[in-house]
Amino acid sequence: MQELRHIPVALNRCIDLLSPSIEKAIIERGVAIVVDATLGLGGHTHALLAKYPSVRVIGFDRDLDAIEIARKTVVPFIDRLTIVHSVYDQIPDVLENLGIESVDGVLFDLGVSSMQLDEAGRGFAYSQDAPLDMRMDQSQGLTAKEILYTYDRGALIRILRAYGDEKFAPRIVDNIIEAREANNLESTKQLAELIKESIPAPARRTGGNPAKRTFQALRIEVNQELAVLERAIPAAMSVLAPSGRIVVMAYQSLEDKIVKSYFTKACTSTTPRGLPVDLPNSAAKFEFVITGSESATEEEILENPRAQSMRLRAIERVAA
Numbered sequence: 001m002q003e004l005r006h007i008p009v010a011l012n013r014c015i016d017l018l019s020p021s022i023e024k025a026i027i028e029r030g031v032a033i034v035v036d037a038t039l040g041l042g043g044h045t046h047a048l049l050a051k052y053p054s055v056r057v058i059g060f061d062r063d064l065d066a067i068e069i070a071r072k073t074v075v076p077f078i079d080r081l082t083i084v085h086s087v088y089d090q091i092p093d094v095l096e097n098l099g100i101e102s103v104d105g106v107l108f109d110l111g112v113s114s115m116q117l118d119e120a121g122r123g124f125a126y127s128q129d130a131p132l133d134m135r136m137d138q139s140q141g142l143t144a145k146e147i148l149y150t151y152d153r154g155a156l157i158r159i160l161r162a163y164g165d166e167k168f169a170p171r172i173v174d175n176i177i178e179a180r181e182a183n184n185l186e187s188t189k190q191l192a193e194l195i196k197e198s199i200p201a202p203a204r205r206t207g208g209n210p211a212k213r214t215f216q217a218l219r220i221e222v223n224q225e226l227a228v229l230e231r232a233i234p235a236a237m238s239v240l241a242p243s244g245r246i247v248v249m250a251y252q253s254l255e256d257k258i259v260k261s262y263f264t265k266a267c268t269s270t271t272p273r274g275l276p277v278d279l280p281n282s283a284a285k286f287e288f289v290i291t292g293s294e295s296a297t298e299e300e301i302l303e304n305p306r307a308q309s310m311r312l313r314a315i316e317r318v319a320a
């Protein structure tokens, strides 16, 4: 595996957002528990464990390569990190198995890591030639190639449109079907070439690499990213102790929309409008810590271009 320069996104801001609930728990119970739902290369977890000697982190990742790197990154504090190879919608079950009733913070840094994008062979990047895999967890599930070879035309068009907003989905999919019938679709390079040829020349001149949208759509389908996130946000809210916080960084609008929708619902009273006080059990159980969303600073984007599309949201549990 190559050496990687990894810059965790919005590192200080995320730690600052989690700090009040961590510090309160440490004062009250002597220890705080945080779930890092996307351990990745261990950047945020390392900073949390270094700053707070009384914090214990439960770190989830579905990628065994990431886990191996994180284990090394966090070596000085490894006794306070429990690593879990699992999809993050399993948070409640995993915590129950660990005998943990509730946690003081949950951090989601969504999407793929710089390692997954840079590692030749994983198939996430259209700029590198690799087998069409794209699985974050290479130990299970359908690869991108299996999806391209087995889904019918309608399903492929729907995926490219819904997850990639791809205007030329039918043309791309017709070419995919022709290529798969000739058994000639094996690599990211072949797919990127095929996409380029499917898109009319004038449309190719704007909007960056024409393969970007199809690769994003396939990645979302391969890893069931949106369906998992739909389950994971309410799951994370359900394990949060009073005053606990959830902090989420999303890098594409489909994910951010899901987060925004759950957070808004959780922070809204269900008392009908116009009543002077909340009806019993209808007051919102969460409050926004950030109104709306935050972006990375210009300075950070210059240093780490991946931060450009990041949207940061955070809420706090205010009632049991």
Ligand SMILES: C[S@@+](CC[C@H](N)C(=O)[O-])C[C@H]1O[C@@H](n2cnc3c(N)ncnc32)[C@H](O)[C@@H]1O
Binding pocket: 006, 007, 008, 009, 037, 038, 039, 040, 041, 042, 043, 044, 045, 060, 061, 062, 063, 066, 086, 087, 088, 089, 109, 110, 111, 112, 113, 114, 136, 228
């Ligand atoms: C952006 S990286 C996290 C980087 C990390 N915060 C750091 O500073 O090193 C996202 C990580 O989340 C993992 N991941 C993405 N979706 C996941 C899911 N549904 N369940 C568990 N892990 C997931 C990916 O494998 C990847 O390693």
